[in-house]
Amino acid sequence: MKSKSLMVALAVIVLAAAGCFAACGNVRIHLTGGLSEGELFRIEDEVCTEAEARLFLMNQKNRCQQAYGEKIWSVSLEDGRNFAEYMSDELRDFLVQLKSMVLMAESRGISLSDEEERQISQAASAYLETAGEEALSYLGISQEEMEELYRDYQMASRLADQVSSLVQDEISDDEARVIEVQQIVFYKTTAAEDGTETVPDEGQLNALHTEAQTAADRAAAGEAFATLQEEYSDEEAGSIEVSRADVDSQWEEAVFALDSGQTSGVIETDEAFYVVRCINNLLPEETQANKETILEQRRADRFYQEYNAFTAQLVPVYNEGEWEGLSFTDNDIPSCTADFYEIYEQYFGA
Numbered sequence: 001m002k003s004k005s006l007m008v009a010l011a012v013i014v015l016a017a018a019g020c021f022a023a024c025g026n027v028r029i030h031l032t033g034g035l036s037e038g039e040l041f042r043i044e045d046e047v048c049t050e051a052e053a054r055l056f057l058m059n060q061k062n063r064c065q066q067a068y069g070e071k072i073w074s075v076s077l078e079d080g081r082n083f084a085e086y087m088s089d090e091l092r093d094f095l096v097q098l099k100s101m102v103l104m105a106e107s108r109g110i111s112l113s114d115e116e117e118r119q120i121s122q123a124a125s126a127y128l129e130t131a132g133e134e135a136l137s138y139l140g141i142s143q144e145e146m147e148e149l150y151r152d153y154q155m156a157s158r159l160a161d162q163v164s165s166l167v168q169d170e171i172s173d174d175e176a177r178v179i180e181v182q183q184i185v186f187y188k189t190t191a192a193e194d195g196t197e198t199v200p201d202e203g204q205l206n207a208l209h210t211e212a213q214t215a216a217d218r219a220a221a222g223e224a225f226a227t228l229q230e231e232y233s234d235e236e237a238g239s240i241e242v243s244r245a246d247v248d249s250q251w252e253e254a255v256f257a258l259d260s261g262q263t264s265g266v267i268e269t270d271e272a273f274y275v276v277r278c279i280n281n282l283l284p285e286e287t288q289a290n291k292e293t294i295l296e297q298r299r300a301d302r303f304y305q306e307y308n309a310f311t312a313q314l315v316p317v318y319n320e321g322e323w324e325g326l327s328f329t330d331n332d333i334p335s336c337t338a339d340f341y342e343i344y345e346q347y348f349g350a
Helices: 050-068 070-074 083-107 114-130 133-139 143-164 202-220 225-232 249-255 284-311 340-348
Strands: 030-032 039-043 046-049 178-187 239-243 272-280 317-319
Touching: 039 050, 039 083, 046 050, 046 083, 050 070, 050 083, 050 133, 050 143, 050 340, 070 083, 083 143, 083 284, 114 143, 114 340, 143 284, 143 340, 178 202, 178 225, 178 284, 202 225, 202 272, 249 272
Parallel strands: 030 317
Antiparallel strands: 039 046, 039 317, 178 239, 178 272
């Protein structure tokens, strides 16, 4: 789903809609029991209520279960948490980021037009009309609270648009170039079944380089490159598409200088020796798509640079007691046909 200029790059606008939540930069959280009942946290004059958190929790649970099934919540992650615990932590961060972005938007003089306010009211009504009684009973959310959520989301989106407009870099074909190559790979280390790696000595490295040079000489003499891949390479035969960002500098310098149909000599990197044949030194459609990817990344980098600077002194006051009642494994969370993000797209998508 992509309709705003930073929707693939800014988590609060897109990652939530795409299926996950975002980290909250460097905003610090202070845990306390001193907030009013039903308030999860406060950042300056921005408050996140339990009803707001319930909506995103329910929306995300329905999305995850549709995509991965009901057993997803018990899946263990490498850090020791299960998926439900991970998503709970991500939900907290997402909500903090959303409210922080609203404050940042206000500090930059961003305000919504009468037309946007009308769309917000319509979006809120559309959600409440389609959510169903069971979902509405679980949420306990009013028309005014729904409007506030859509207002926050649109303010965050306007902020993303404003920051993205500051990045107007021209990206050349060469910088974004995507090429198609075949390669013969001679890895310097070998891995055992127990995960340990064997590092070759100087003599073994010299022998490996000699083998790579033999393959390069045979390729230069006109032997079929695919046949040489099958004979020599530590990777499967075939071709790959790569951009400059995909490879290390030694490989990039040698291979991106090749014309279509040319074969390199032996290229050495820290990990391996390579012999590479360039099939096509410019894939136009893939290069154009990579330009957009590079631009989105630069916009995201610019946004988080400014966001982190703004939030450095923000200290949310967080109500741990209120949060304990919210869990992705709660059996009382209903299914809901209304989707917050889809309705947002209906009214605000480009």
